[in-house]
Amino acid sequence: MTDDDRVFKALADPSRRFLLDLLFARDGRTLTELESELEMTRFGVAKHLKVLEEAGLVVTRRSGREKLHFLNAIPIRQIHDRWIDKYTEHQITTLIDLKRTLEEES
Amino acid sequence: MTDDDRVFKALADPSRRFLLDLLFARDGRTLTELESELEMTRFGVAKHLKVLEEAGLVVTRRSGREKLHFLNAIPIRQIHDRWIDKYTEHQITTLIDLKRTLEEES
DNA sequence: AAGTTATGTGACCATCAGGTCACATGTCAA
């Protein structure tokens, strides 16, 4: 299994993406804290966090018996850079900003 | 199945990512042309292209009996924007540029 | 019209991935 394979496989599951959303909103949470946000047993959440960590999307730090989880956005940026060059990036951000503006007006 | 679910599921397979790489390098190719680049039957490639198209990562245009495939990078940018805010983006691009520079020097 | 070329469909099978559970380890507090 290659590095990027691990990243994309990790992102393929909605529960794992939701975990990233939670960490994006607020970093440094424990397993137990994250577990309370999902409709799933602790074991399921732990399994998902392990997948995210092995993919490098989440980094952890131990503090006593607790394990704190942090979002690492670098692999996300690398996905971006794989298929979007500087020129296209400018076009797309312009397009997305325009779309947002139009949606706000309506 | 939600829209973003389709996108992430589509990206989870290495063959499909390779197809995006091919289209990133050169757009507007037919199924037959793409098939020749993969170690897989035409049916497999067609199936993968269908998944990419339904995810909106590839858009197509018919030309007679041929079907031309084009890369659409907008969903990729939206993945980026989901977990990388403006401030973090600046930090990360700086970090990645630095990493690239160091690798070029060594 | 007949043959060739480009693509589409549905079934099939083997493998993988998500989720749960019983059980185990390590840490804090009294």
Next chain:
DNA sequence: TTGACATGTGACCTGATGGTCACATAACTT
């Protein structure tokens, strides 16, 4: 040290996914 708390492991079941094949449709060529 005893109990409660936070996390880790391996087995297990079920549903989804990747790839192939037989068959089918549609369009270009001569």
